[in-house]
Amino acid sequence: MEEWKALAETAPGTCTTVALEIGGVLDTVNCAHTMLGAVAGTxxxxxxxxxxxxxxxxxxxALLEGAHRELARLEALHASAGYVCEVYAQRALADREASAPYMxxxxxxxxxxxxAGDAKESLRYAASEARAAxxxxxxxxxFPGGSQGWASWRAAARRLALDAAENAALAIGALRRTRDAVxxxxxxAPRILNP
Incomplete structure (x- = not known):
């Protein structure tokens, strides 16, 4: 039991690290969102x-795909911290559902x-739409400039860039919610460890 408690005591620090690094992912996605808006406007x-x-x-x-990869890495790190807290709570708390800090x-x-799941989905869509744009x-x-083919494909590129920007904005919102929850x-977590 003490081994699990010692391991679980690392979870708050791990969560803090994950939250800070999600801030870096947010910065990347904000940059991509701005770029997509500029492309659509142009x-x-x-x-x-x-x-x-x-x-x-x-x-x-590439920025959006990198943000997705980094978020997946952080998601795995976060899951590990959650797992050790959960195992410790199972062993240490007689009635977890009755524990307000645990709940x-x-x-x-x-x-x-x-x-995190919502953010990853939005990042996947945004990256795909940016590639398609x-x-x-x-x-x-x-096509010759100003021709019907030129105009149609430019309009499609603009629409796809706008869709990518919209999904990047959704990812930003989901990343903020994730960071705040972490x-x-x-x-x-310390309230579970030291009831």
Missing amino acids: LRTLPPAAAADVPADAFPY SWRGHLYDAVVG EAALRVSRS VLESVE
């Missing part, structure tokens, strides 16, 4: 005869898991 206003065009690297799908911690754990822009360049877990 595609809306750029005239057919303009010499400049949207550069290929303006589509931040509060468990609610925050659930909120964090759901938020870049592909649509490439296709538009195969912070609350780190506050509640």
